[in-house]
Amino acid sequence: MAYSKKVMDHFANPRNVGKMDNADGVGEVGNAKCGDIMKVYLKVDDDIITDVKFNTFGCASAIATSSIATEMIKGKNLQEALSLSNKAVVDALDGLPPSKVHCSVLAEEAVKAAISDYYIRNNIAHDSELFKCTGCCNSCDNL
């Protein structure tokens, strides 16, 4: 199993890593039992994601996917951020080993969970179907 240079770069120098006080939306997905947890913090100003931070417990690809996902949504409006797919995350990292693709799903879900939290906090109507867990990591079965 070998990681791309992009993955190693985002693992070694993660972008937007950290916590955020007074975030407008926070999303956390995954569980420690399975070995991956991602937490994404958003600052939203007039529908635009003006700042984003993440904290991740997990392997190199979990850290790299969270890092690049935050880069991909920063400065975007919420609708654009919601359209971020795990495939786009994988492509942006020049690929992931097959056993690590679930990390990109977690990154997509972490972003969506943070946006969902923002919608709920602000009483903004939204389609909850969009925010359903895909069950991709199978963590639910192991709980």
Added chain:
Amino acid sequence: MQRIYVDNAATTAISPEVLEAMMPFMQEVYGNPSSIHSFGQEASAALEKARLEIAEILGAKSKEIYFTSGGSESDNWAINAALSIGAKRGKKHIVSSKIEHHAVLHVLKRLEKEGYEVTYLDVNGNGIVKLEDLKSAIREDTALVTIMYANNEIGSIQPITEIGALCREKGVLFHTDAVQAVGNLPVNVVEDNIDFLSLSAHKFHGPKGVGVLYCRTGLALRGLIIGGAQERGRRAGTENVAAIVGMSAALKQAKDNMQANNIALKKMQAKLIDELLKIPRSRLNGDPIKRLPGNISFCFEGIEGEALLLSLDMVGIAASSGSACTSGSLDPSHVLLAIGLPHEIAHGSLRLSLSNFNTMEEMEYIIENLKIIVKRLRDMSPVWEKLEKEANTNGLQ
């Protein structure tokens, strides 16, 4: 950048003396040991000399030593051979432990599908099999007890002498996977009542792809590869003479230097363990005393092992982990789970395995960098954030 190799339980470097012993068998003494001309007879003499030297170190007889491709082959062969002896008397039960190497465990899993029954003994929190459990697990129809000498992940050493004595008393065949033990510990097949033993040369500075199956005289060893007279007709195929000579040289060197090496290894091991235990929420896995002299197995809460390994690799340190992410499965190492660790802690495991090629200066470098890396990964971990919050709340109460 400095490069430090502390993954010697995975494999070791060939020592210069071993390489030197092997060299003549590449281009000068290249005959086929089965040939009757002088080229062949020179090779054959070297082969039998190696066999005798290895036998003597293990307390065995020359004819009890079978050369194989390594530990996995020896494990597979021993288990199947023991069962074929037991089959003559309708024995279909095997006793093993939950912390065996996959070269044993996966063979047993397959045998279960083929109608055998296997009892996997629990281990205590330090990774050691309990003798009373073994005693009650052995039945009338038990064909084989297979328990490793020392564990590859957490370094715990099993009470092999007692296990061997118990098996002999009960009349049950006993195999031990001694891949991690041979070269590090004084292994004697007679004193320990061992019927089958597996070893692998590349774990003690010998070459890869060569090992031994010891099979006690009087046991009908079922052939593994048919089609030649090599290995008393039980494993056909022209012998890898250079590798076998290298294995013998490596074992002799390990035996001659065992005491000095053990002292040096234990000093480095103690240093690492003392310093790493100072990291908050870290734990040493395995038995503090009954453990391999070069093994250091730790868990660091709040971080994941693969991220830890890659971070170490970036500063030139080569180590290993039992985390799920390094195995390609969702579950962390079966050994760490067997000693009772919850998944979330087992994910943050690290194994450092030393050899006599390591130095105290290297230990300093490892400690310094490991502390920085653990902190860096914890600083970005939501699991660590929660653990800290809980600790603060508990502290306030």
